[in-house]
Amino acid sequence: MFNQQMLELLGNETLASLYMTLVSTVIAYILGVPIGILLVVTAEDGIKPRPAFNQTLGAVVNVLRSVPFLILVVCVLGLTRFLVGTTIGSTAVIPPLVIAAAPFVGRLVEGSLKEIDHGVIEAAQSMGATNWQIITRVLLPESLPSLINGATIATTTILSYSAMAGALGGGGLGAVAINYGYYRYQVDVMWMAVVILVLIVQLFQVAGNKLTIASDKRRR
Numbered sequence: 001m002f003n004q005q006m007l008e009l010l011g012n013e014t015l016a017s018l019y020m021t022l023v024s025t026v027i028a029y030i031l032g033v034p035i036g037i038l039l040v041v042t043a044e045d046g047i048k049p050r051p052a053f054n055q056t057l058g059a060v061v062n063v064l065r066s067v068p069f070l071i072l073v074v075c076v077l078g079l080t081r082f083l084v085g086t087t088i089g090s091t092a093v094i095p096p097l098v099i100a101a102a103p104f105v106g107r108l109v110e111g112s113l114k115e116i117d118h119g120v121i122e123a124a125q126s127m128g129a130t131n132w133q134i135i136t137r138v139l140l141p142e143s144l145p146s147l148i149n150g151a152t153i154a155t156t157t158i159l160s161y162s163a164m165a166g167a168l169g170g171g172g173l174g175a176v177a178i179n180y181g182y183y184r185y186q187v188d189v190m191w192m193a194v195v196i197l198v199l200i201v202q203l204f205q206v207a208g209n210k211l212t213i214a215s216d217k218r219r220r
Contacts, residue, residue: 036109152208
């Protein structure tokens with residue numbers, strides 16, 4: 001069914017998929033966490049309301065989230081070439097992955113922060129806490145389990161995006177499934193790529209669940 005060359009290919013492309021997913025997730029969170037915080041802080045009931053800014057930022061986030069990923073990859077080819085010097089390969093997929101994922105992460109973070117009881121925030125304000133202290137010592141710590149759960153969702157979503165990028169020369173397991181399963185009719189290779197992707201998702205989910213439980217103070 002599989003020779004040594006094919007097994008090596010699957011191994012290399014599995015690493016490529018993990019590389020694209022993990023690097024894109026880290027960068028998306030570096031950008032997305034501040035977006036989510038700003039959406040919460042500047043909301044009408046936030047600790048520093050800025051309705052016009054909030055609506056503008058929310059509109060930008062919604063627009064970026066509305067663009068289908070494969071179309072986004074094509075739209076940012078020029079930017080991708082400028083940033084990484086090429087539009088083909090695993091590294092070339094990272095810029096569109098980040099652009100697609102950062103707004104999604106921002107909404108996930110926003111949802112997690114909004115789960116916090118407003119009374120906790122009011123208590124911090126009554127004790128003289130600054131806005132920065134409320135963000136770093138109340139909002140983020142109190143929402144940590146939900147943030148970790150959201151990170152698990154984001155990571156698996158980015159993995160699925162990276163697989164779709166295989167249709168445009170992105171590399172990874174998605175490229176294996178398309179190039180061998182679709183173009184060469186090697187269905188067994190396609191299904192093996194799918195099985196590996198499923199196993200990776202399960203690994204991310206199990207790890208995320210364990211971290212969520214470990215960070216939940218209510219379960220200690």
